Amino acid sequence: MFGSGHYSGFRVIKEALTGHKGWRPAWRDPEPQKSYDFIIIGGGGHGLATAYYLAKQFNQSRIAVLEKGYLGGGNVGRNTTIIRSNYLLDGNEPFYEFSLKLWEGLEQDFNFNAMVSQRGILNLYHTDAQRDAYTRRGNAMILHGADADLLDRDQVRAMYPFLNFDNARFPIKGGLAQRRGGTVRHDAVAWGYARGADQRGVDLIQNCEVTGIRTENGRVTGVDTSRGFIGAKKVGVAVAGNSSRVMAHVGMRLPIESHVLQAFVSEGLKPLIDGVITYGAGHFYVSQSDKGGLVFGGDIDGYNSYAQRGNMPVVEDVAEGGMSLMPMIGRARLLRSWGGIMDMSMDGSPIIDRTDIDGLYFNGGWCYGGFKATPASGWCFAHLLATDKPHETATAYRFDRFRKGLMIDEKGQGAQPNLH
Template identity: 40%
Template sequence: MPFNLLKYGLSSEYPVEVDLPPPTELKPSYDVVIIGGGGHGLAIAYYLSKYHGITNVAVLEKSYLGGGNTARNTAVIRSNYLTSEGVRFYAESVKMFQNLSNEFDFNIMYSERGQLTLAHTDATVRAFRQRAEVNKHFGGRTEMIDRQQIRELVPSLNLDPGHLPVLAGLWHIDGATARHDAVAWGYAKQAAKRGVEIHQLTEVQDLVIENGRITAVKTNRGTVKCGCAVQAIAGASSLMLAKAGIRAPIHTYPLQAMVTQPFKPFLDPLVSSSALHCYVQQTSRGEIVFGGGSDPYPLYNTRSTLDLKESLLAHAIEMFPFMANAKLMRQWAGITDMTPDYSPIMGLSPVQNYYLDAGWGTWGFKSTPICGKTMAELVASGGKVPELIKPFALDRFSTFQQVNEMGATAASH
């Protein structure tokens, strides 16, 4: 990366490399159609083309690339989950994130900063000890730290909010952030180089299913035949599933976040509190990002609300009292598809050759690389589910084999 920047800067012609080719007409058919041009859909296309030689692929995005939840999340990367299945999966994703800039030759602004999760009760301390051991067992760098270590790590943190003093913390050294739109564009650029077609402003309006098998997708630009299709959308997973005649236990809620004016750097780790239902981080531009729980009612809307702003900021100020004087610059929302066990749905569907990447709730961005890789393996094999994603099958809800990640973060749980 530094060598390429130097070569570019010293060139007399300043060559400009186009990230994506110009738009083209849809072909009559493709081997693979991927519904959704966010991080997940683009990652699946990239890994299909790079590792499996499948390039007759169309990524269909109803808006612009990465314009859904990929553009609206707060870009946290971590693997300190509750279950062995979850930790194994997300730990692989963290490892892949660490090398993405080099793999893409495209800077995703990956920054390993660590995540600190606060424990305010004895029960939480016991639960954190278990989480730390599970993480260590599967290669994650997670440990318990005491109040003095927390004070040294985050000097500006209030350790004694009125009714919830901090007793200990779960320190996840692997916690990081990356630029979300850069991740999407890195995958898009490299997939397009290998022949994948990426079609923006192309909305899938219906699915053509014959004899229990998907054969085509109907879009606002015409009908396209396909050998198989992958659903990789966020915020409207259940609506697309309904077009395929598939029932899934997914409920959709808005999830809001906000950001302040920029400050000089003072907060390197990501700090969250499940009891206060709030997480706080400082961006590379100095802005302070706040996030917390989702709205308590289902809704397909990305509007902001005053009541969420008031409750979330009240909790953030308990953690960092001096922020009471900070000026808020922006507030926004995404749409989260929540499952009963707070884990995603990946793998096969009741419709033959229609593969699912859905129900990601608040954790879709951090799984982008490993989800793309494993889903590409699934598609390329013709339906052989990789071991890493077998626990996340849709039928786990009918066999009562849920992967319960409730309470694994300060957001939405």
């Protein structure tokens, strides 16, 4: 291990006693080499995790991550930081449970404080039919080794007495709790993976936009970038939000539309919500950051967009959801809102797969659930890049599932990306 060294409590004390002169930058800022064995396009959470696991878990070397802006400047820095594995379908649940298990050991693994906080997530239900659906979902989760707990109204009231239990139209009847779910300090995830990858010799190259992907006889040979041509034996694309733009370099059209999702933070409040709550009668989810701000969000805006900002109708819709769930939120002022660009896929599930071009691999279509998937996405993509075989939890995330009718459609919405 080299570079920034090992972080520990002992190190903090030692540096404090020696004038903090021993700290070094957490990663290098290398010039790109002429060629690499592996190039990962996209220095976000998924790309950095891929590089990290390629080096650490699959013992590969000569790896570079190319990022057009700065590390972690995309969706890994723009989300609502929730982790969970409460999916229903066989194609999804093992993957997300694998991811949650990786979250549980992540900080020790990459030696960085990512503030992984398993404070629990609670999905509220408001009708008998919704309770039955959550019973089924909870059973599916338990069958795949995850934890799930169906709570009645009194149990929910004991946890969150301030919720609007007697809403005339949508009374709260209970909730499905996953106590291992929670939140993570999102930026620290990117930084931890970046530092861990850098320490294992991965070149993290920022301000390096990919402008073309070169192929020869159906095989990838490298990428053209704003810093010149860089050769590569294998290229992995992990640029969710901009997948269609990057894959257009090789003429590929994807089962993906880009949409904008907004998120919001209130002013800092005293401790109020100790877990994550999602509203079952509207699209609204909320948690409280360690700084005290309520972090919440709702639906995507619903039209194709690459602008990292949304419009007022969805702001109003999210605020209405919040007021309906917990009326006292109306007393808090909104501090900030922002937007991120999502790869909305045709069935609401992601893709981790080879392409028709040898040596070119794709990871995307995360819809608005990419953050919780970061560790498993990196691990499974690294597995595919290193071994040319899909990881056992990611075998369903294929391009050809649409052709074969094997969609993984959690919401049952069909091929309409803005409804997932």
